Amino acid sequence: MTKRPKKPLEDVWTQIGQGLYRKVFSLQNNPDWVVKLELDGPTPHNNMMEFAVWTACEFYDPGKHWLAPCREIYNEGRILVQRKVETPPDDFEWPERVPNWLTDLKKQNFGLLDGRLVSCDYGCDLPLAKGISKRMKKAEWWDERKRVK
Ligand SMILES: Nc1ncnc2c1ncn2[C@@H]1O[C@H](COP(=O)(O)OP(=O)(O)OP(=O)(O)O)[C@@H](O)[C@H]1O
Numbered sequence: 001m002t003k004r005p006k007k008p009l010e011d012v013w014t015q016i017g018q019g020l021y022r023k024v025f026s027l028q029n030n031p032d033w034v035v036k037l038e039l040d041g042p043t044p045h046n047n048m049m050e051f052a053v054w055t056a057c058e059f060y061d062p063g064k065h066w067l068a069p070c071r072e073i074y075n076e077g078r079i080l081v082q083r084k085v086e087t088p089p090d091d092f093e094w095p096e097r098v099p100n101w102l103t104d105l106k107k108q109n110f111g112l113l114d115g116r117l118v119s120c121d122y123g124c125d126l127p128l129a130k131g132i133s134k135r136m137k138k139a140e141w142w143d144e145r146k147r148v149k
């Protein structure tokens, strides 16, 4: 019998993020994509919803430019493959206006993809319920790191 290595996946993926609902891993052999693993959190189906929102937006210009593209979903939504985004630099100028269907404007939910700001956490049903319109709103950005506890 072959012995299993102690940490079998460390050479395949590295954890780069964690939220209330998902753990996020970057892939060692493909730096363009991340895997988002749904946890048993207070609300299920975040991966499923994110994939559904992407599917509704991917051919729609103003919509798709604000979202990190999703590629595949497996295991009833437990595993989502999404484009990897980069953390904006400290001196990044956050836009004053964003589409009105973007919900949680926590800075940690956004990143840069080819130099463009996109959301990487949009797994809620509001965009679909509200409709992906062209309307913009004033952005109320907030920073998780600066939250008073
Ligand atoms: N596509 C991505 N590329 C790079 N990093 C990502 C990506 N998606 C998520 N992350 C990182 O992982 C963290 C957690 O992911 P995400 O916000 O999607 O999980 P969540 O459980 O829905 O979070 P929350 O607690 O904010 O609701 C993000 O704050 C971000 O730092």
Ligand SMILES: [Mg+2]
Pocket (backbone or CB within 6 Å): 019, 108, 109, 121
């Ligand atoms: Mg988040």
